[in-house]
Amino acid sequence: MLNSNRLIVATSLSLLLSACAGDDNTASQTNASPEASPSVSASAKPSPSPQPSSQPSTQASSVPSPEASSSAQPSPAAFRLSSSDYKDGAVIPRSHACTARGGSNSSPEFSWQNPPPQTASFALIMDDEVSPCGAGVNACKHWAVFNIPAEISSLPLDFNPASMHGVVEGRAYNGAIGYAGPCPPFAHIYKSTIYALDKDMPLINATPNFSRREFEQSYESYILGQSTISASFTP
Secondary structure, three states: OHHHHHHHHHHHHHHHHHHHHHHHHHHHHHOOOHHHOOOOOOOOOOOOOOOOOOOOOOOOOOOOOHHHHOOOOOOOOOOEEEOOOOOOOOEOOHHHOOHHHOOOOOOOOEEEEOOOOOOOEEEEEEEEOOOOOOOHHHOEEEEEEEEEEOOOOEEOOOOOHHHOOOOEEOEOOOOOEOOOOOOOOOOEEEEEEEEEEOOOOOOOOOOOOOOHHHHHHHHHHHEEEEEEEEEEEOO
C-alpha cells in the first residue's frame, strides 16, 4: 500500500513538472523580442506625380508694363515760320527787292504754325548781318511788325498794317517806317524771325527800331518761342 502511494505521488510530481516546463516554453515564445521577429513593413508606394496647379502663377507676368509697352509719344510739332514766296535757304525773288535793284519793294508773305501754348501775341523782324551791315544789335533792319494778335497766323503779300488793328511797323535801316526790301551791292543773306510772346508782353509803340538781337535782349523774358528762316538776294 505504501509503495502504491509513493508511486502515485511520484507520478503526480512528474506530471506537475511537465506542466510547468510547458508553461515556461509557452511564456518564452510569447515574450520573444519584437526585434527577433521579422518586421513587416508597409509596402513602398510611389510618390504621386506633381499635378498642375489650378491656382494662377505667382511668377512675374511677361506682359510689359504700360510704360514699357506704350509706344513713344510723338513730340509736339515745332513752332515754325515759312513763306510761300521763298523757301528757307533759297533766293528771295526780285519783286521783294528795292526799286533800285529792279524790285517792287513788296513785303513777302509769311505764315507760322504750332505756336507755344499761352501765346498772346507775335512779332516779326527781318534784318541783314552781312557787311557793310553789322552783326547782332548792329544788323541792318529791313522790316519789323509788332503787336500781331494771337489769332493771326500769317501776314499776306505786301502787307498793309492798317488792315490789322493794333499792329505797328518799325523803322527800317533807311529811315522809312515799314518794309525796306533787299538793296545790297552784292549777295546778302536776310533772316526773318517770328516771336511768340506771352500775355505780359507790353504793347510796342509806333515806329520802334529793333534788330532781331535788340528785340531779344529787350524782351527776352516775354518770348515763349521763335522760329527763323533765311534767304539770299543777289543784285
